[in-house]
Amino acid sequence: MPSISPLYAALQVANYGGVRRKTIMKEIQSIDIALEQLETALRLYKETEEYISVITLAGAAEEILGKVCREQDIENSLEQMQRSFYLIRKIRFGDQATDERKQSDKWLADRANSARNKAKHANPVREPVLTFDVKEEAKDLLGRALDNWWALGKPYSPTMLEFHNNKNV
Numbered sequence: 001m002p003s004i005s006p007l008y009a010a011l012q013v014a015n016y017g018g019v020r021r022k023t024i025m026k027e028i029q030s031i032d033i034a035l036e037q038l039e040t041a042l043r044l045y046k047e048t049e050e051y052i053s054v055i056t057l058a059g060a061a062e063e064i065l066g067k068v069c070r071e072q073d074i075e076n077s078l079e080q081m082q083r084s085f086y087l088i089r090k091i092r093f094g095d096q097a098t099d100e101r102k103q104s105d106k107w108l109a110d111r112a113n114s115a116r117n118k119a120k121h122a123n124p125v126r127e128p129v130l131t132f133d134v135k136e137e138a139k140d141l142l143g144r145a146l147d148n149w150w151a152l153g154k155p156y157s158p159t160m161l162e163f164h165n166n167k168n169v
Contacts (some may be wrong), residue, residue: 051138058141058142065145066078
């Protein structure tokens with residue numbers, strides 16, 4: 001029988017109270033992780049008022065799906081917003097908008113992800129109270145995640161379709 005290092009034994013006792021637990025490893029695709037997060041967020045949005053959880057889950061799904069879009073050279077929902085914002089600024093400010101494109105893209109991304117980042121990285125010392133419209137932010141992140149899902153050519157599930165058809169509620 002192989003010997004166990006004292007450190008390993010101590011970690012086992014600390015983590016599991018000395019009881020050996022069977023580890024179940026599962027291979028899962030990133031897109032399937034995003035789908036589970038998105039479907040759970042949609043269910044929570046419909047059935048509860050746990051909007052912070054919806055923001056966190058939908059935000060995670062939106063980020064994963066946005067990266068998949070980017071890897072496949074598909075414009076994701078955030079990039080679409082940034083492009084639209086740039087075009088509006090270009091009409092209004094001309095070449096100045098082009099010069100400031102990186103700054104305005106960053107500003108818009110920070111604003112669009114503000115609620116998600118605040119919920120995800122809450123700092124009770126620096127910011128003990130957060131204030132934002134949780135339902136509206138949840139709805140926005142769900143919409144962005146769904147836009148990315150659709151951009152990838154994925155069909156809407158019944159839950160996704162229901163949200164899409166009733167998102168003004």
